[in-house]
Amino acid sequence: MPKPTGHDILFPSLPYDLHGRAQAATHDEQLQRFVNHATLSKDQSRKKVTLEIYGRDHLDDARTLAGQIKQHTLDHLDHYLETFVDNATRAGAKVHFARNGEQANAIAVAIAKRINARLCVKSKSMVTEETLLLPALEAIGCETVETDLGEYILQLDHDAPSHIVTPMIHKDRTAVARAFQRELGAKYTEDPKELTKIAREVLRQKYRKADLGISGGNFLVASTGSVVICTNEGNGRLCTSAPRVHIAFVGIEKLVPSLEHLTVLLKMLARSSTGQPLTVYTHTMTGPRKASGGEHDGPEEMHIVLVDNGRTEVLREETREMLRCIRCGACLNACPVYRKIGGHSYGTVYSGPIGAILSPMFKGLANYPDLPNASSLCGACYEACPVKINIPKYLIHLRGEMVSRKITKWSDRLLYRLWAKSLTNVLTYRLGGWAQKVMFRRRAKMFDNTLPEGGNPYTNRGWVGHLPGKVGGWTSERDMPTPPEKSFRQWWAKHSSGKP
Ligand code: SF4
Incomplete structure (x- = not known):
């Protein structure tokens, strides 16, 4: 990918591609x-x-x-x-x-x-x-x-x-x-x-x-x-x-x-x-x-x-708190995502956690649909902020708006709706957990510690090195630990003798 110029950074074609920029940044040692x-x-x-x-x-x-x-x-x-x-x-x-x-x-x-x-x-x-x-x-x-x-x-x-x-x-x-x-x-x-x-x-x-x-x-x-x-x-x-x-x-x-x-x-x-x-x-x-x-x-x-x-526009009561920002940059320094992808990946004047909420408000949420998702919601930004802006709360608020205004793709909305439903039902929750375990363990070849590193690209000493399709993003930059053979629920049933 060619290195963006100052002009590209300030004027990305909209809606711009955070993923492409972030991926390039994560490979820039x-x-x-x-x-x-x-x-x-x-x-x-x-x-x-x-x-x-x-x-x-x-x-x-x-x-x-x-x-x-x-x-x-x-x-x-x-x-x-x-x-x-x-x-x-x-x-x-x-x-x-x-x-x-x-x-x-x-x-x-x-x-x-x-x-x-x-x-x-x-x-x-x-x-x-x-x-x-x-x-x-x-x-x-x-x-x-x-x-x-x-x-x-x-x-x-x-x-x-x-x-x-x-x-x-x-x-x-x-x-x-x-x-x-x-x-x-x-x-x-x-x-x-x-x-x-x-x-x-x-x-x-x-x-x-x-x-x-x-x-x-x-x-x-x-x-x-x-x-x-x-x-x-x-x-x-x-x-x-x-x-x-x-x-x-x-x-x-x-x-x-x-x-x-x-x-x-x-x-x-x-x-x-x-x-x-x-x-x-x-x-x-x-x-x-x-x-x-x-x-x-x-x-x-x-x-x-x-x-x-x-x-x-941001001065509305629901979002007014965002304007407290004194531009100290502490939330950028504390953010694990900013540290990994740098400021240019955000494609906006304001980067980092505060940019992820302010830029969509200033420039239109539909133009920056990736930004509210550019956070792990770990809360480090809120802890660092000297004027106590609850950035994670606004990230979630904007994600909610993206769904209600149908900015989020219909396939993603459907996927998350089904996921949410499955989490609220014991049977589907258990079935989902089981399917996930079987898939991950198969990918990791059952804790195969004998393979040399760099051997099979799909395994890495008991870690899942590659997942297919839409979930592949989880493993594109790092490995996933393999789930244990028995779930916590099974372990608990065996060891707790039914006592809390
Ligand atoms: S830490 Fe708070 S005040 Fe400082 S830049 Fe981030 S949001 Fe603004």
């Missing part, structure tokens, strides 16, 4: 190594730091508090949006509303045209990935440079982010060295310090010359009208302060009521995403530079584009 290593270490850091800071007794309380703050804001979003707009406008910012990606991009393009912007520096923003702002600006001749180091490397490599927080989790420093040598004419080096120096030298020139700066926003503070961005490289500050005009693209769900509430979520964000006590640079922007007030730094114009793009 390098991807497995990088993603597994990075997600496991981030997951462990999160667990260590959150336990150290909150203690086992208070961690759950802290998550509950963070979730309640977000839920309260979403429950009263109309009020907090109005308060935010009033305060941001009073501080001198111009607030725009965009119903969808096209409208949001059109606002930015109009501003860029008005100021005749030739060069734009941009910090990391998932919303601009959603709206595909970068190609829209490039189309009017405004060169747009990603300044987050990971995003910059992906841009040079014509690749797309594969993780909400660490976009180039699927690459290592050799890929960076090759990209810098090929695209920037730099000397090949794998030394991280040297690589950072090369990027810094190029990007500093861009900051100096840029007429437009674009950022996202981790939070919007209603009581002050501020946009808050958190970065570890400081690029967000330069993007939003050095150019003459700054535009922030922010989803409407990013609101928090006040600075006090912000502090709770800032701590949760840093600890859950990278295991840091706090992100290195937390930048709070309230309006543009006030020259009359003697301020020397900051843009002359500040625009805030509040983007809906499907969010009001």
Whole structure:
């Protein structure tokens, strides 16, 4: 299968094939190594730091508090949006509303045209990935440079982010060295310090010359009208302060009521995403530079584009909780499926467990029928989530919708209905268990330990190496243990002497 380009990843033909992408990913040993290593270490850091800071007794309380703050804001979003707009406008910012990606991009393009912007520096923003702002600006001749180091490397490599927080989790420093040598004419080096120096030298020139700066926003503070961005490289500050005009693209769900509430979520964000006590640079922007007030730094114009793009649909009471997400990426790091298939397999801007529920809501369940099934429902995402989004509950909810709206194939619906029926009847349950046992044991050749490995492809030392037809998916990537000769029920009848 050809390697997808950034464009393919953001625009898969719909409905797209998760299985094909995931299968290719599971055979990519390098991807497995990088993603597994990075997600496991981030997951462990999160667990260590959150336990150290909150203690086992208070961690759950802290998550509950963070979730309640977000839920309260979403429950009263109309009020907090109005308060935010009033305060941001009073501080001198111009607030725009965009119903969808096209409208949001059109606002930015109009501003860029008005100021005749030739060069734009941009910090990391998932919303601009959603709206595909970068190609829209490039189309009017405004060169747009990603300044987050990971995003910059992906841009040079014509690749797309594969993780909400660490976009180039699927690459290592050799890929960076090759990209810098090929695209920037730099000397090949794998030394991280040297690589950072090369990027810094190029990007500093861009900051100096840029007429437009674009950022996202981790939070919007209603009581002050501020946009808050958190970065570890400081690029967000330069993007939003050095150019003459700054535009922030922010989803409407990013609101928090006040600075006090912000502090709770800032701590949760840093600890859950990278295991840091706090992100290195937390930048709070309230309006543009006030020259009359003697301020020397900051843009002359500040625009805030509040983007809906499907969010009001998710705001329905049954699904509102999904919008609590603060994009920390902890659920991705904790998810055994994400670790195995990486972010690009999901074929959407948001990958991992949160992507599996948000993307179908934003873009239509019928377009992404595989995503709600891309989970083992182990619950690791729910345990990791700092704002307590019950992702498994929504995965099941979406699966139910797929059945009721007949998005799931009729043959699958029939199969599962029969299966469910057989599980509720003692006779069919026993018959099913017996048939399964006989089939598996036959496939495994009755615990044949004598066969050399790699001998008969259908057996592997007592494990079932291959199942036929529709159930073959269970064994396409791993073996199944062979069921014992006697079922648990038979064993119990013999040993328990009828006692409980
Ligand atoms: S769903 Fe929770 S864990 Fe996942 S990115 Fe959002 S806030 Fe983080």
